[in-house]
Amino acid sequence: MVIKIGPFFIQWLLTIFILLLLAVNIVPAWYDYQTKVAIKSETSSESSLAERYISRGDWPASKDNNHVINHYQQYLIKTDKTDIKTRLRPVSE
Amino acid sequence: MSSEQMDNKTAVSMKRTLWRTIALLILFIILLINYRQLIQGQSLFSFIKAIMSAKGEHFLSTGLLQDLVYFFVVLLVLHLLWAIIITLSCKPLFHLAVNDNIKTQFWLSTVLLHITLILSANAYFYPTSLVGFLRATPFSEPYFLIGLSLLLMGLFLLGLYQLITKMSFVLFCLSAVVIVTGYLSSEQVPYFIATNKKSPNVIIIGIDALRPDHLAYRGASNNLAPQLDHFLSHSKVYDKTYTPMGRTYVAWMSLLTGQYPKTHGARFNLAPPELVNKNIPLVRKLNQRGYQTTYAMDERRFNHIDKTYGFNQVVGPQAGAADSIIATFADLPLINLLINTPVSKTLFPFLYINRAYGKTYDPINFNRDVLASLSMIRPNLLAVHFCMLHWPYTSKDFVTPDPALWQGNYNHFLYQQLIKKVDNQFGEFVDGLKQQGLLDDAIVFLISDHGDSFKLNKDLILNTSAESKLPLAVSAWGHGTNVIDQEQNEVVMAYSRFKKGKSVSEHVKIEGTFSLIDVMPTLFNELELELTNDENFDGLILPLNNESVDSNRMVFVESSRPVKSINTSFIDEQKVLSETVASYEVRENGLAVMKPDIYSSLIAKKQRAVYFKSWQLAMLPNYDDLVLVNTTNKQWHNLSSYQGVAPWRKMLSSLCDHNSGDIGFDPLDKCNEVITFVGNDN
Numbered sequence: 144m145v146i147k148i149g150p151f152f153i154q155w156l157l158t159i160f161i162l163l164l165l166a167v168n169i170v171p172a173w174y175d176y177q178t179k180v181a182i183k184s185e186t187s188s189e190s191s192l193a194e195r196y197i198s199r200g201d202w203p204a205s206k207d208n209n210h211v212i213n214h215y216q217q218y219l220i221k222t223d224k225t226d227i228k229t230r231l232r233p234v235s236e
Numbered sequence: 237m238s239s240e241q242m243d244n245k246t247a248v249s250m251k252r253t254l255w256r257t258i259a260l261l262i263l264f265i266i267l268l269i270n271y272r273q274l275i276q277g278q279s280l281f282s283f284i285k286a287i288m289s290a291k292g293e294h295f296l297s298t299g300l301l302q303d304l305v306y307f308f309v310v311l312l313v314l315h316l317l318w319a320i321i322i323t324l325s326c327k328p329l330f331h332l333a334v335n336d337n338i339k340t341q342f343w344l345s346t347v348l349l350h351i352t353l354i355l356s357a358n359a360y361f362y363p364t365s366l367v368g369f370l371r372a373t374p375f376s377e378p379y380f381l382i383g384l385s386l387l388l389m390g391l392f393l394l395g396l397y398q399l400i401t402k403m404s405f406v407l408f409c410l411s412a413v414v415i416v417t418g419y420l421s422s423e424q425v426p427y428f429i430a431t432n433k434k435s436p437n438v439i440i441i442g443i444d445a446l447r448p449d450h451l452a453y454r455g456a457s458n459n460l461a462p463q464l465d466h467f468l469s470h471s472k473v474y475d476k477t478y479t480p481m482g483r484t485y486v487a488w489m490s491l492l493t494g495q496y497p498k499t500h501g502a503r504f505n506l507a508p509p510e511l512v513n514k515n516i517p518l519v520r521k522l523n524q525r526g527y528q529t530t531y532a533m534d535e536r537r538f539n540h541i542d543k544t545y546g547f548n549q550v551v552g553p554q555a556g557a558a559d560s561i562i563a564t565f566a567d568l569p570l571i572n573l574l575i576n577t578p579v580s581k582t583l584f585p586f587l588y589i590n591r592a593y594g595k596t597y598d599p600i601n602f603n604r605d606v607l608a609s610l611s612m613i614r615p616n617l618l619a620v621h622f623c624m625l626h627w628p629y630t631s632k633d634f635v636t637p638d639p640a641l642w643q644g645n646y647n648h649f650l651y652q653q654l655i656k657k658v659d660n661q662f663g664e665f666v667d668g669l670k671q672q673g674l675l676d677d678a679i680v681f682l683i684s685d686h687g688d689s690f691k692l693n694k695d696l697i698l699n700t701s702a703e704s705k706l707p708l709a710v711s712a713w714g715h716g717t718n719v720i721d722q723e724q725n726e727v728v729m730a731y732s733r734f735k736k737g738k739s740v741s742e743h744v745k746i747e748g749t750f751s752l753i754d755v756m757p758t759l760f761n762e763l764e765l766e767l768t769n770d771e772n773f774d775g776l777i778l779p780l781n782n783e784s785v786d787s788n789r790m791v792f793v794e795s796s797r798p799v800k801s802i803n804t805s806f807i808d809e810q811k812v813l814s815e816t817v818a819s820y821e822v823r824e825n826g827l828a829v830m831k832p833d834i835y836s837s838l839i840a841k842k843q844r845a846v847y848f849k850s851w852q853l854a855m856l857p858n859y860d861d862l863v864l865v866n867t868t869n870k871q872w873h874n875l876s877s878y879q880g881v882a883p884w885r886k887m888l889s890s891l892c893d894h895n896s897g898d899i900g901f902d903p904l905d906k907c908n909e910v911i912t913f914v915g916n917d918n
Contacts, residue, residue: 150333150337150338153333153338154335154337154341157338157341157342157345160345161341161344161348164345164349165348167352167370167373168348168351168352168370171369171370171372171373172271174369175275176271176274176275179274179275192637192642192646192649192650195646196630197275197276197366198276198278199628199630200276200278200366200564200630201366201595201630202275202363202364202365202368202371202634203364203634204363204364204372204634205363205364205371205633205634205636206359206360206363206371206372206376208636209372210637211634214639217639218637218642219644220645220646221644221645
């Protein structure tokens with residue numbers, strides 16, 4: 144069977160369909176990027192649970208649960224001040 | 237236009253379509269890699285640069301290059317196959333249109349539909365993937381996935397039907413049905429039939445970094461690990477058990493040989509194999525008795541125990557330096573979707589059931605592989621190690637966060653959440669053993685290889701005198717980093733005898749001073765095995781009740797190499813690499829090992845300690861005094877100013893005897909002082 148009627152109409156439809164498919168993928172990707180930018184802190188060691196998890200290479204959410212991203216300020220990491228106090232003196236080589 | 241001309245035109249068009257599809261898929265991969273880098277803020281190239289920055293020639297081994305080339309060739313072949321499937325799927329659509337523009341649009345739509353399907357499926361199955369951005373959209377819902385899959389499969393089958401003869405098409409469909417049916421029917425559970433009634437199964441289950449104080453038997457009330465607690469409540473639990481060293485490979489070597497690291501030679505993870513005594517008497521003896529011996533582990537980056545240690549088989553991902561590089565690169569939808577399928581073992585041996593690649597690691601798959609590997613007619617020796625609790629605490633399904641548990645400590649928060657996951661895995665594994673009849677007659681040990689330190693307030697060792705102002709590190713992050721940090725050294729050890737699927741051991745918490753090296757002498761005793769003349773155990777046979785405890789027992793521990801970049805709440809992998817990479821080389825077989833000359837020099841930097849009753853005496857190479865710790869009230873003292881009743885002379889004498897002759901031990905000559913005191917002990 145060969146389509147002979149309305150090739151321009153088909154082309155328009157397909158163009159819209161392609162743009163829709165691109166949007167389906169690009170919009171959520173852009174949204175994730177914006178989320179990452181929003182939760183980014185000045186230093187990686189003083190950040191939130193979500194930011195640190197992302198810096199490890201994983202996204203901190205399941206399909207149904209974006210809690211630590213949406214409420215990332217509830218999960219701020221406390222700086223470990225004891226790191227400085229208790230640091231070992233270097234061992235001589 | 238005749239039909240022959242049309243067919244020719246279609247044939248040319250299909251070839252062009254294939255090339256265009258390949259090009260588009262390559263572009264797709266590049267875009268995803270760049271997007272991932274944008275999100276994560278780190279690139280694979282900076283990772284490789286960090287490796288190559290320190291004498292990169294030590295890493296360019298044939299084995300490593302082969303492993304990497306294999307991975308990238310598989311990746312390309314898979315995308316080529318995908319391109320062929322897309323191209324074939326376009327064929328029936330091309331028959332609908334003679335207009336080239338419409339054909340191109342049909343092609344582009346098909347490619348985008350395929351990409352959407354793969355991204356959606358990736359988001360559905362692996363929501364923690366950085367390219368799983370469709371996770372919160374309707375496109376990752378099952379009905380969408382099923383609908384789109386059926387549509388694209390229909391297009392593909394139609395294209396295939398048009399390409400090949402009817403008979404070939406029918407054969408293809410039948411083969412596909414047979415393969416799928418065969419795979420699904422292979423899920424039947426076999427049952428263990430012991431051919432040798434006098435040989436029980438011996439099962440040693442290790443859980444990485446499991447801290448005793450997070451379990452009910454030590455008073456934890458938050459019920460994080462109900463299945464582990466249940467097991468321990470039907471076992472003999474050895475309270476105050478210490479790991480000889482807080483690193484997985486060393487701890488396991490000590491357990492399997494019944495010896496301290498100084499005796500068996502494995503002093504660090506990734507020890508040069510030629511400096512380690514790989515003779516494991518239990519494995520050798522049980523092989524002779526007709527056992528099937530299996531070592532299983534879901535993370536082999538730092539633990540290379542394999543068949544060369546005498547085991548009949550090893551279950552787990554492939555070990556090698558390529559592991560880290562591939563895991564850093566791998567987060568692509570097609571790879572993720574194939575990882576938990578049977579073909580992945582061949583296609584992606586470094587990623588398959590690899591806990592280090594947390595976003596796709598499925599604990600149930602690992603359990604299934606281990607259970608399937610066990611013999612159903614021969615008795616089994618199984619040593620299995622679960623690494624879910626290890627840093628970086630990532631998982632396939634993100635944890636269900638409980639804000640009430642959040643106290644600002646990232647590592648400890650995720651650790652607590654992952655205890656629930658490893659508890660599930662453990663429970664499921666024990667159920668699997670029962671279902672297969674492997675616990676009808678079995679000796680089971682449950683151990684952890686080391687603890688873990690999170691610098692919790694409750695764990696702090698204190699000194700209320702002016703000494704507390706001295707630059708002594710009494711705690712550190714992680715494990716194997718500081719012998720004075722008690723939570724790194726203390727481990728879980730429990731024994732249970734199973735008959736007909738149930739524990740017949742009377743539950744008792746045995747209080748004393750124990751070590752992981754006691755497991756082997758206990759097993760030798762129970763299985764009535766004997767060592768050959770040139771072999772010995774450093775460990776002791778474990779008592780069965782509190783009355784039999786040896787109250788004069790001393791137990792030794794040592795630290796690993798000092799690494800500043802891991803002694804922090806935030807571990808930056810590139811900093812760790814920069815600090816440590818110069819100490820390692822990659823051998824021809826692709827395994828990363830510590831350079832032998834550096835290995836020896838690092839032994840001199842070890843902290844060493846001895847435990848006796850409620851006391852610990854530690855010798856630190858970077859501290860001028862000996863440190864005495866009361867583990868009951870968590871107080872530490874400089875030995876030179878200590879005035880109490882602790883039996884430190886006896887402890888120091890033992891520490892000196894044990895470490896005598898070890899490289900760099902006792903740089904301040906403290907052991908000579910002990911000669912003065914021996915015979916005058918309190």
